[in-house]
Amino acid sequence: MRHSELFTKTRREAPKGEVSKNAELLIRAGFINKEMAGVYSYLPLGLRVLNNVQNIIRKEMNGIGGQELLLTTLQDPEVWKKSGRWDDQVVDVWFKTTLASQSEIGLATTHEEPLTFALKNHIRSHKDLPFSVYQFQTKFRNELRAKSGLLRAREFIMKDLYSFSKNEEEHETFYEKAKEAYIRIFDRVGIGEQTYFTFASGGSFSKYSHEFQTVTSAGEDIIYVSKEKGIAINKEVYKDEVLKDLGVSKEELTEEKAVEVGNIFPLGTKFSDALGLMYKSENGEEKPTVMGSYGIGPGRLMGTVVEILSDEKGIVWPKNISPFDVHLLSLPGGIEEAEKLYEEIVASGKEVLFDDRDVSPGEKFADSDLIGIPNRIIVSEKTLAQGKIELVDRGSGEVKMVDKAEVGSALV
């Protein structure tokens, strides 16, 4: 698209009272708009990134057999009372409101209850199992303190997948597949190297739950990382017994701050028992399904990428989630040639942001650094004099002069 038609503007100054790097840069570059504390809108550039992140997750979830659906935000208290989680003493982050009839309803904080309840209309037999479903859905959590930009919001999109199995063994098989899919997701969005499979407290169904923790100073969790084994232990279960269990020693662990970018945990039969999601086994017994839950917050993930991969000039997007593949800049003397090149790149199927504005070169460079598209192409009098165009890698700063015909193959 043409930058001249993009309605968002970049800002030179950081927004007042916003110290978190992800919020500062994403607001300055025009990716998101802050509505209130912990509530952010996605503007065109931000939505492109969010969609890219979601599509990576979607492909991986489909790859392990997940079936996408969309549950509702409005929640019926009766369903939640069955599991005991309507009570504010039990779940203290509810947003609750009332219908015109004065009956109380809630805004979803998560979806175990409604999904489990809805599935009763469809699941009867061992032949229906196993399967898994997932959604990208808005969650509302009345956090006492929203903070750190996209990292801890009151309204946010979550990908939540739920698995339903006949027994523990079947559950384990799926759990392992989901774990592998999660590892691929974090690799593909560009933070695989900093992200550790982390052991955390498991609640009442299993010894551990598992988190995917990305090491960054912006994190609010403390984890103990074994680089050697590629795993980590959440501070909440950092005990001698656990170390022994996992076969790690204190000497090999380093303490790090980290962001929880994903978590997977066994639910056992807690919700199937509470809501009555039963199936008939082969010998006719009535049995509760064995469930698991698997979450990733795409917005939080996007914020985490910015925390880790940005530099002093702005954001550096990994190519898989960048809002565009190419940032084309026309400078004086190269306007006509840039127009031609723009049409060619569009025709080739690449996503390109074309800075065709009549502003100074310095402003184009500064905006380009801030927005952070991995490939920058510059066409100017200078490049045309050499019969070439200039290609800059946003991440490394490396500059190449290439023939026009080679552009496609030279992109990162």
Add this chain to the structure above:
RNA sequence: CGGGGUGUAGCAUAGUGGUAGUGUACUCGGUUUGGGACCGAGCGGUCCGGGUUCGAUUCCCGGCACCCCGACCA
């Protein structure tokens, strides 16, 4: 929820018990064009409520909002 801090123009900031200043952005005119160009002119502002006072953006009380630390994060 406990503690601390901050609310001044679209954004970022200065200052003052007596007509509110700067940068940037925006509008107009002109000159510019490889790292946020320059000159001139212009538009635009004290979070809300109450109190003290001749007079409050400033002082006092209350509220609301935002940020930070802590607690919390099923």
